Amino acid sequence: MAQLKKKKKNNAMNRFSTPATQSATQASPEKEDNEGGQSMTQEMENIETAIEASQKVVVSREKEIGEEAEKPTGPVGLDIGTSHIVMSQNKGKTIHTVKQLNAFFTVPYSKFTKKILIENDITFLEKHNQFYILGYSAENFANMFNTNTRRTMEKGLLSSKEDEGINVLQAIIDTLITRPDKTNEVLCFSLPGEPIDGLNSVIYHESILKMYLNSLGYRAISINEGLATIMAELSNDNFTGIGISMGGGMCNICLSYLSVPVVSFSLQKGGDYIDSMVGASVGEPATKIKTIKEGSLNLTRPPKDRVETALDIYYVDLVSNLLNTLEKIMKTSDKIPKIAKPIPIVLSGGTVLPTGFKELFEKTLKKVDLPLEISDIRLAEDPLNTTAKGAMVMALSEEI
Numbered sequence: 001m002a003q004l005k006k007k008k009k010n011n012a013m014n015r016f017s018t019p020a021t022q023s024a025t026q027a028s029p030e031k032e033d034n035e036g037g038q039s040m041t042q043e044m045e046n047i048e049t050a051i052e053a054s055q056k057v058v059v060s061r062e063k064e065i066g067e068e069a070e071k072p073t074g075p076v077g078l079d080i081g082t083s084h085i086v087m088s089q090n091k092g093k094t095i096h097t098v099k100q101l102n103a104f105f106t107v108p109y110s111k112f113t114k115k116i117l118i119e120n121d122i123t124f125l126e127k128h129n130q131f132y133i134l135g136y137s138a139e140n141f142a143n144m145f146n147t148n149t150r151r152t153m154e155k156g157l158l159s160s161k162e163d164e165g166i167n168v169l170q171a172i173i174d175t176l177i178t179r180p181d182k183t184n185e186v187l188c189f190s191l192p193g194e195p196i197d198g199l200n201s202v203i204y205h206e207s208i209l210k211m212y213l214n215s216l217g218y219r220a221i222s223i224n225e226g227l228a229t230i231m232a233e234l235s236n237d238n239f240t241g242i243g244i245s246m247g248g249g250m251c252n253i254c255l256s257y258l259s260v261p262v263v264s265f266s267l268q269k270g271g272d273y274i275d276s277m278v279g280a281s282v283g284e285p286a287t288k289i290k291t292i293k294e295g296s297l298n299l300t301r302p303p304k305d306r307v308e309t310a311l312d313i314y315y316v317d318l319v320s321n322l323l324n325t326l327e328k329i330m331k332t333s334d335k336i337p338k339i340a341k342p343i344p345i346v347l348s349g350g351t352v353l354p355t356g357f358k359e360l361f362e363k364t365l366k367k368v369d370l371p372l373e374i375s376d377i378r379l380a381e382d383p384l385n386t387t388a389k390g391a392m393v394m395a396l397s398e399e400i
């Protein structure tokens with residue numbers, strides 16, 4: 001048994017220095033030349049640590065209002081999602097994640113308001129005669145004013161609608177992490193695949209985030225969000241399979257062979273799309289639909305009212321769209337490896353949480369004809385923290 005495990009580890013190890021970590025491999029060529037075998041040994045040790053981390057349990061919590069940002073003392077994973085930003089660190093026998101809402105709310109400037117905000121430990125950014133209230137605090141304000149929070153990101157990428165979106169996103173990241181203890185500490189952050197259904201590209205989004213994280217003193221490396229799902233969940237399958245992260249703004253899909261992303265793309269539709277389409281269909285605000293969806297949606301039982309009917313319809317629509325696109329992309333790709341064994345599909349992200357989602361996915365999968373055989377469909381252990389865990393696993397493997 002131990003032997004088998006070791007063999008598996010070695011398999012995965014060999015593949016880690018392939019394009020999956022290209023940027024890091026390119027970033028340190030001198031190290032190998034100068035230190036020769038020693039740096040190779042170090043790299044292998046890091047990869048062992050990363051594989052061990054992928055088998056650890058995640059302990060998660062939400063950032064508390066007024067709580068200070070952490071100073072990381074080791075590699076960091078960062079899931080920068082449309083709805084949430086999740087930071088992860090490897091601590092002893094578990095991986096710890098801390099989550100912040102990726103949202104803000106503005107109130108006009110006044111000295112009085114400033115005093116009240118400070119006294120109540122509310123995190124804010126002061127700009128252009130306004131206070132930008134950040135993260136979970138923003139949600140409380142929006143509820144009090146009976147309106148919605150605003151977002152720094154839309155459909156998985158920096159929002160083009162918000163002038164201060166970048167500064168606010170940076171300030172929200174600052175509520176989770178400070179500059180690291182060690183200069184050039186590795187930080188892996190999640191990056192969507194190129195959107196298949198829009199004119200957007202991830203290049204601008206990636207560059208802005210990388211520049212900012214590097215300026216904080218990190219060595220920032222992006223990891224595809226679908227691949228992060230695989231790094232977090234498929235260590236026992238040699239990191240081979242299809243990882244699908246279905247979040248608020250988008251769905252990210254990655255086919256990985258031995259940890260190497262072979263095909264990856266994103267659909268700019270996710271939970272927000274379901275909320276707004278259902279809302280428009282039944283004449284209710286999207287926020288109300290979101291509350292119903294998160295609170296009580298059960299896709300296994302017949303819908304009991306108009307909202308549930310519409311939720312069912314748009315869940316079916318999203319999953320069909322995703323699988324039809326996956327079929328088309330895989331069938332037209334010349335990169336699909338010949339894999340002897342059927343491969344698993346693993347699902348993560350908040351949109352996979354309703355009861356019956358896995359069954360809906362299995363049913364829809366039967367209607368498409370993928371050019372690779374699928375062994376089984378799995379839900380990630382902790383769907384809201386999977387991307388952050390996968391980013392953490394990658395960060396550990398990249399440590400110098």
Ligand SMILES: Nc1ncnc2c1ncn2[C@@H]1O[C@H](COP(=O)(O)OP(=O)(O)OP(=O)(O)O)[C@@H](O)[C@H]1O
Nearest residue numbers: 081082083084247248249250271294349350351353
């Ligand atoms: N119990 C639940 N049932 C259904 N949907 C849920 C549930 N909990 C959260 N969600 C939905 O999950 C989405 C948020 O998921 P997640 O935090 O994974 O997204 P994200 O990573 O921030 O976004 P993205 O990856 O798309 O940029 C929201 O649309 C939210 O409504």
Ligand SMILES: [Mg+2]
Nearest residue numbers: 081245247387
């Ligand atoms: Mg996500």
